[in-house]
Amino acid sequence: MAVLVIADRDGDTVRDTTHKTVTAALALSGDVDVLVLGEGSKAAADAAAKIKGVRKVLQADSPALGHQLAEAVAATVVALAPGYDAILSPATTDGKNFMPRIAAALDVAPISDIIEVVSADTFVRPIYAGNALETVQSSDGKKVITVRPTAFTAAEEGGSATVEAAKVVDAGRSAGFVSEEMVKSDRPELGAARIVVSGGRALGSAEEFHAVMDPLADKLGAAVGASRAAVDAGYAPNDYQVGQTGKVVAPALYIAIGISGAIQHLAGMKDSKIIVAINKDPDAPIFQVADFGLVADYKVAIPELMTALG
Amino acid sequence: MKVLVPVKRVIDYNVKARVKSDQTGVDLANVKMSMNPFDEIAVEEAVRLRDGKDHHAAGTATEIVVVSIGVTQAQETIRTALAMGADRGILIQSDADLEPLAVAKLLKAVVEEEKPDLILMGKQSIDGDNNAVGQMLAALLDWPQATFAGKLVIADGTATVTREVDGGLQTLAAKLPAVVTVDLRLNTPRYASLPNIMKAKKKEIAMKAVADYGVDVADRLKVLKVTEPPKRSAGITVADAAELVSKLKTAGVL
Numbered sequence: 001m002a003v004l005v006i007a008d009r010d011g012d013t014v015r016d017t018t019h020k021t022v023t024a025a026l027a028l029s030g031d032v033d034v035l036v037l038g039e040g041s042k043a044a045a046d047a048a049a050k051i052k053g054v055r056k057v058l059q060a061d062s063p064a065l066g067h068q069l070a071e072a073v074a075a076t077v078v079a080l081a082p083g084y085d086a087i088l089s090p091a092t093t094d095g096k097n098f099m100p101r102i103a104a105a106l107d108v109a110p111i112s113d114i115i116e117v118v119s120a121d122t123f124v125r126p127i128y129a130g131n132a133l134e135t136v137q138s139s140d141g142k143k144v145i146t147v148r149p150t151a152f153t154a155a156e157e158g159g160s161a162t163v164e165a166a167k168v169v170d171a172g173r174s175a176g177f178v179s180e181e182m183v184k185s186d187r188p189e190l191g192a193a194r195i196v197v198s199g200g201r202a203l204g205s206a207e208e209f210h211a212v213m214d215p216l217a218d219k220l221g222a223a224v225g226a227s228r229a230a231v232d233a234g235y236a237p238n239d240y241q242v243g244q245t246g247k248v249v250a251p252a253l254y255i256a257i258g259i260s261g262a263i264q265h266l267a268g269m270k271d272s273k274i275i276v277a278i279n280k281d282p283d284a285p286i287f288q289v290a291d292f293g294l295v296a297d298y299k300v301a302i303p304e305l306m307t308a309l310g
Numbered sequence: 311m312k313v314l315v316p317v318k319r320v321i322d323y324n325v326k327a328r329v330k331s332d333q334t335g336v337d338l339a340n341v342k343m344s345m346n347p348f349d350e351i352a353v354e355e356a357v358r359l360r361d362g363k364d365h366h367a368a369g370t371a372t373e374i375v376v377v378s379i380g381v382t383q384a385q386e387t388i389r390t391a392l393a394m395g396a397d398r399g400i401l402i403q404s405d406a407d408l409e410p411l412a413v414a415k416l417l418k419a420v421v422e423e424e425k426p427d428l429i430l431m432g433k434q435s436i437d438g439d440n441n442a443v444g445q446m447l448a449a450l451l452d453w454p455q456a457t458f459a460g461k462l463v464i465a466d467g468t469a470t471v472t473r474e475v476d477g478g479l480q481t482l483a484a485k486l487p488a489v490v491t492v493d494l495r496l497n498t499p500r501y502a503s504l505p506n507i508m509k510a511k512k513k514e515i516a517m518k519a520v521a522d523y524g525v526d527v528a529d530r531l532k533v534l535k536v537t538e539p540p541k542r543s544a545g546i547t548v549a550d551a552a553e554l555v556s557k558l559k560t561a562g563v564l
Binding site for chain 1: 327329410453455474476484488494529534539546548561
């Protein structure tokens, strides 16, 4: 049995979501190949070849694959599918976009967002915003799976796989790329950060959100997240959102500031190693999942925290 | 432009799902059910496309057809969409909870009958959380797809969609017909007014059966068990920031 992992490319390298998906793939089979897509992706393919346990890397080099658009990715992956028993991708917005398209083209039921590989055909995945876990067994000959990266450890570096060119297949009717607006930040990426500080609606305005959260994040070397309420209110951009409908994070330390702890937020951070809640409402549900709770107004607590951190 | 909006009846957004003690699923007996919140956003956008709201010119959409696949009570979900402003409904009755692949196949058959120019639908349902049907339907139809829409502009037979993606926003243009799945921030759905609720009672809902469409809806996945996630328990309350920092240092995370 052979498994194909679709890499999460980041310019000249691949994100560690790729390494985590390789770990899930290695639980299925020892024969794991990685597909790197996009124009000028040689350096990224070489980076993927260094992941331990990878058999070979396929590089599909084409401008049509530049933005990982679903129609183009699906056409190329479907053509490679006969050589594989399972196709895996991290459950990023790209993976969530193209994997079901691949599954339908192969007449396969996709298995979304798995958090555990039980056996080669049985997987665990969260449903109902993480309020239940479903163990499913697939009867499809081929499996199409997205992997929740925070649920798996990253495969180590130290491999030396070969890199081969993959055939790029033209897609049929496709959406075309117009533009993108990516948030630039020197801070670690939310999904990969060791420490995440998250702000809620209590912060009251976009100015206050940044005035409070940014210095704290910089002091801790942390990524900044936000609750859905803070994002909906316009205090933080949408890609800051931590929760079932936003990003799912599992850092070593998660600090929730002025966040009440709605079910949908908890679903996005409850697998963090240590959770800290700072909220002036002692009855806020966030305290029920926090390892350390500080009942205080953030206006008092955060300056004191900054001082205590030195 | 004719718009097809698939909607699903799911556990209400504000109700906490409880796992059955025999681990066969989530207990839905006597639980409040509602339209999937993402689908409500899709219905709202379709109505705005027809009536002219935000940047949409009135008449951009000319007819809005709502389709649901589910139990008889899913008629209520369709009525909600009709009360919001959709024109007519189709219910494909099924007591079985069909998988996304089967749903996509049934919707494809509906598309072949109805011939819509745009399919607007929620990006995922809040029960199964698969986030798959829109993409699968687009694949089966060989139509372009634009998922996770935070903004939609229709002009000259093209849907220009700003998508909410990891790291920011991405804008795509898809020639119609196309499938667009919607994200939370596209709009805020309206509450239906009483006169519109009354009017919706007179709108047509066509009742169909899965068998009418002659597609294979067999399950591919067998649910072996449904369990509760491991619970986190509350920890300790600290007195101040200084104590917090010292605890975090002891825990080895600072």
